[in-house]
Amino acid sequence: MKRKIYCTFLKQKAEGQEIQCYPGELGKRIYDNISAEAWAKWQTRQTIMINEKKLNMLDSLDRKFLEEEMIRFLFKN
Numbered sequence: 001m002k003r004k005i006y007c008t009f010l011k012q013k014a015e016g017q018e019i020q021c022y023p024g025e026l027g028k029r030i031y032d033n034i035s036a037e038a039w040a041k042w043q044t045r046q047t048i049m050i051n052e053k054k055l056n057m058l059d060s061l062d063r064k065f066l067e068e069e070m071i072r073f074l075f076k077n
Helices: 024-033 036-052 060-075
Strands: 004-007 012-015
Touching (some): 012 036, 024 060, 036 060
Antiparallel strands (some): 004 012
8 A cells, every 4th residue: 555645845645755765854854745746747847957056066066056945846835
């Protein structure tokens, strides 16, 4: 049986993620509050941002920027 959570992004009960997809406390918060569907929407948006802004994931500033955008996208809509 799939895990159900209240997704703060979708503002409804939805199927939770199977595993914690992001490390640390932020990852735990995402796992507990963001559905698999919302996470997939973020991954699509993330890919677009990486390509359009030519982000380098080896660069810590680019990773920090992307993490801030992820928080904004998932938790502030």
